[in-house]
Amino acid sequence: MRATVTGLAVVLVLAIGFGPDGDVRGQQPAGGEQTDDPIATLVGRLDLDRYKAVIKGLTEFGDRRQGTQRNRDAVDWIEAQLQAGGCPTERLYYTYDPPPRTGGGGARRNTPLNPTEPTPTGGRIGRNGSGPGGSSIFGYRRRTGVVRDPLMQPDEVLRALNMEEPVNGDRSQVYCTKVGTARPDEMYILGAHMDGHGFGEGADDDASGTALVMELARILSAPDVRTAVSIRFALWNNEETGLNGSRAYVEQRRERQGLENPPGSGLYPEPRWLGMIQHDMMLFDHGAPGPHGVVSRDQRPEADVNIEFQSNSDLADESRDLAFRFKAANDAYATDYPATVGPHMTNTDSTPFMNVTPSISLRENERGMHIGAGWNPHWHQPTDVYHTYTDDDFRLGLNAAQTTLAAIAGLAGATIAGR
Numbered sequence: 001m002r003a004t005v006t007g008l009a010v011v012l013v014l015a016i017g018f019g020p021d022g023d024v025r026g027q028q029p030a031g032g033e034q035t036d037d038p039i040a041t042l043v044g045r046l047d048l049d050r051y052k053a054v055i056k057g058l059t060e061f062g063d064r065r066q067g068t069q070r071n072r073d074a075v076d077w078i079e080a081q082l083q084a085g086g087c088p089t090e091r092l093y094y095t096y097d098p099p100p101r102t103g104g105g106g107a108r109r110n111t112p113l114n115p116t117e118p119t120p121t122g123g124r125i126g127r128n129g130s131g132p133g134g135s136s137i138f139g140y141r142r143r144t145g146v147v148r149d150p151l152m153q154p155d156e157v158l159r160a161l162n163m164e165e166p167v168n169g170d171r172s173q174v175y176c177t178k179v180g181t182a183r184p185d186e187m188y189i190l191g192a193h194m195d196g197h198g199f200g201e202g203a204d205d206d207a208s209g210t211a212l213v214m215e216l217a218r219i220l221s222a223p224d225v226r227t228a229v230s231i232r233f234a235l236w237n238n239e240e241t242g243l244n245g246s247r248a249y250v251e252q253r254r255e256r257q258g259l260e261n262p263p264g265s266g267l268y269p270e271p272r273w274l275g276m277i278q279h280d281m282m283l284f285d286h287g288a289p290g291p292h293g294v295v296s297r298d299q300r301p302e303a304d305v306n307i308e309f310q311s312n313s314d315l316a317d318e319s320r321d322l323a324f325r326f327k328a329a330n331d332a333y334a335t336d337y338p339a340t341v342g343p344h345m346t347n348t349d350s351t352p353f354m355n356v357t358p359s360i361s362l363r364e365n366e367r368g369m370h371i372g373a374g375w376n377p378h379w380h381q382p383t384d385v386y387h388t389y390t391d392d393d394f395r396l397g398l399n400a401a402q403t404t405l406a407a408i409a410g411l412a413g414a415t416i417a418g419r
Contacts, residue, residue, distance in 0.1 A: 067166025
């Protein structure tokens with residue numbers, strides 16, 4: 001029996017860390033054993049079952065679509081878990097009230113795959129609208145879109161949970177902060193979006209990224225962990241409607257960076273941004289669709305963590321350097337899957353930050369080339385549910401967590417008491 005939204009209780013047990021000088025050190029030891037390398041020790045505290053448990057807890061709220069009670073309940077639950085892990089939380093409030101759509105546009109419902117069928121705009125299935133190249137020329141293509149029909153969800157309990165439609169109005173999103181001991185007026189931001197849609201459970205999009213950020217918050221907030229600079233863990237809302245939650249954060253807090261408040265207190269409500277790292281879909285790298293649009297059931301042996309920056313952003317060079325710093329961390333500390341770096345970051349919550357601070361995004365696939373071309377058949381679909389994915393899939397997400405944890409521990413100067 002599916003747990004009710006209000007009665008859900010999931011116990012999260014976590015913990016985390018890079019050397020104080022930021023150097024990439026030795027490979028993570030098997031089994032998470034203690035070493036003199038704080039990064040290896042902290043990365044060893046990550047656990048596959050714990051990561052899966054957080055994802056499962058999030059899926060109990062259905063697709064967590066913005067503007068619904070299930071979304072608000074999920075925000076409350078996330079906040080409670082962060083607080084239980086020792087990471088003090090805050091909320092950011094904003095209003096989402098877009099004007100009504102006009103004309104005959106809007107999201108189309110999914111239809112059976114037909115690789116030769118023209119789209120309503122005259123293009124071909126799979127074109128993702130992000131410019132020339134990308135998914136329009138890469139691999140076999142299949143139709144992508146958002147399911148709007150609740151009857152396409154065969155699970156009657158899940159269908160009922162997801163039935164409420166969104167209402168415009170006030171929104172909130174939660175974040176928590178690990179305060180740095182040496183330079184509390186500077187920080188890195190780790191983000192993921194907690195909302196989804198498509199009448200599934202949003203297990204991959206984006207409970208997988210939300211769980212990653214929540215686990216890192218728990219680990220880095222452990223009593224024996226210190227960081228030189230601050231780290232903020234942000235769970236954005238309204239990503240699926242156009243990155244509205246992260247845009248609201250940038251609009252409200254950009255000008256507050258580095259300001260001590262009250263003066264002389266040593267408190268910095270909005271430390272100066274050193275970089276923003278987004279996590280958006282972490283589980284599914286099964287390769288390109290075959291000639292008939294069918295995607296393999298199994299994680300491909302060549303699966304990897306994609307680290308993206310935007311090559312035409314104002315801070316492209318700094319963002320590229322940050323991306324390769326994360327790749328180096330993956331090379332040294334990830335246990336199963338490698339990482340690759342790409343120059344096209346789009347449709348994700350790091351976008352509003354990219355001209356203000358170095359910004360990157362971690363994903364299962366390249367957004368412009370792979371996801372838009374139908375490489376993940378569960379994207380925005382009723383099949384994006386917890387039981388769709390195997391441990392090989394969840395392990396890809398865990399490797400993304402290892403990558404970010406190792407990189408950010410080094411960048412933030414993480415140390416462990418007594419070591």
